[in-house]
Amino acid sequence: MFLSVFEMFKVGIGPSSSHTMGPMVAAARFLDRLRAQPFTAHGLAASLHGSLAFTGVGHATDRAVILGLAGFAPETYDRDEADAAMARIRETGRVAPSGLPELVFRPDTDLVFDRRHALPGHANGMILYALDAQDDVITQETYYSVGGGFVLTEAELAEGADSDDGPPVPFPFKSADEMLDMCRTSGKTIAELKRANELTRRSPGALDRGMGTIWQTMSDCIDRGLATDGTLPGGLSVQRRAHAIHESLLAERGRNLVPPHTINDWLGAYAMAVNEENAAGGKVVTAPTNGAAGVIPATIRYWLDHVPGASRRRVPEFLLTAAAIGGLVKHNASISGAECGCQAEVGSAAAMAAAGFCAVMGGSPEHIENAAEIALEHHLGMTCDPVRGLVQVPCIERNGMGAIKAVAAASLSLRGTGAHLVPLDSAIETMRQTGADMSEKYKETSLGGLAVNIPNC
Secondary structure (H helix, E strand, C coil), X not given: CCCCHHXXXXXXXXXXXXXXXXXXXXXXXXXXXXXXXXXXXXXXEEEEEEHHHHHCCXXXXXXXXXXHHCCCCHHHCCHHHHHHHHXXXXXXXXXXXXXXXXXXXXXXXXXXXXXXXXXXXXCEEEEEEEECCCCXXXXXEEEEEEECCEEEEHHHHHHCXXXXXXXXXXXXXXXXXXXXXXXXXXXCCHHHHHHHHHCCCCCHHHHHHHHHHHHHHHHHHHHHHXXXXXXXXCCCCCECCHHHHHHHHHHHHHCCCCCCCHHHHHHHHHHHHHHHHXXXXXXXXXXXXXXXXXXXXXXXXXXXXXXXXXXHHHHHHHHHHHHXXXXXXXXXXXXXXXXXXXXXXXXXXXXXHHHHHHHHCCCXXXXXXXXXXXXXXCCCCCCECCHHHCCXXXXXXXXXXXXXXXXXXXXXXXXXXXCCCCCHHHHHHHHHHHHXXXXXXXXXXXXXXXXXXXXXX
């Protein structure tokens, strides 16, 4: 099992990796299929199912599909160009992706939110169609957005595809137990195991540059969020708060009024800054998802800015360790809120952040595994019930709490020997089982929980 650090951490756009990035990626894949086929399509259509149908409007899924079919991709997304393209498509009823003829696509009629028929493979399902001049289907494909921007076709999902393309890796761990055993046998840290695996796919320089880009994008996102105030889009009139909290913290520091608990406010401000940017449709890094994108950057920024001896040179060690844990969670359970609730998003992010923080604080592989387990265990059962289908309430604050839990989990682990009762593998399996048992009302459908109990929404 190999999931690259660049699969766990992908530069993309908000507000959702599964509901925005994934559908845009699926549309791009469908266009590639059309470019490769011998016959020419006249028009396009799409249907969204399950969670994509129920919360797609609040997650900008419709916009993502429209722009994806027009040739836009998350990694090269430009907001001004996208806005102009959206206006043009709505006026003309046509898209003009590169390498294909102009195609009929009328968003109001050709994009259907089908809330009645869920698809069998995953809660985030969509079907894309190519039509002839008589509106008969000549090509169709079912895609599943399985969380974190990962997209599988119906056939790939059935085959259990899990990014195993490429040469064999030297440390192919599929469980935390295997990972720890390989650390003991090789004498390597978790980050060193992960780095050795990554080097089968790219050069040392490319790996280091890529991880540098990941952290720089995360850091820039924090800075933008801390510098910006105002009201978030979507109709809930949610006010950005990270800027004001940060200004207040800076003022307290200047007057030497710093209560011990204030460190939680710094963590919260960093995480909320990221998720306010995400809610506004800005550039973020999946970590491992957009909805949980603030936890890991906040924990890294806390370490760099508030812990003596921290060095940016060790950020790759943090990211590699976190990616190793995230890969285990994705392979053995899920990072999708639509599949397992928010325990799979913020819970997974907290486990990853706790592991990375523990590593750069000098923890052994056993300490790191324990830190990840503590963080995940104390998110078990967390539902995904976004108010009005927007990635705002409770999502933004929840990232702050996830970062706080991550630091607390790592600290608690470092105070011990690394020995503990509940293995990380057991916590991951418990999360999977809990997600399977969880009512669909609490899995990113906005049909239960806070989503139906907030007045005037």
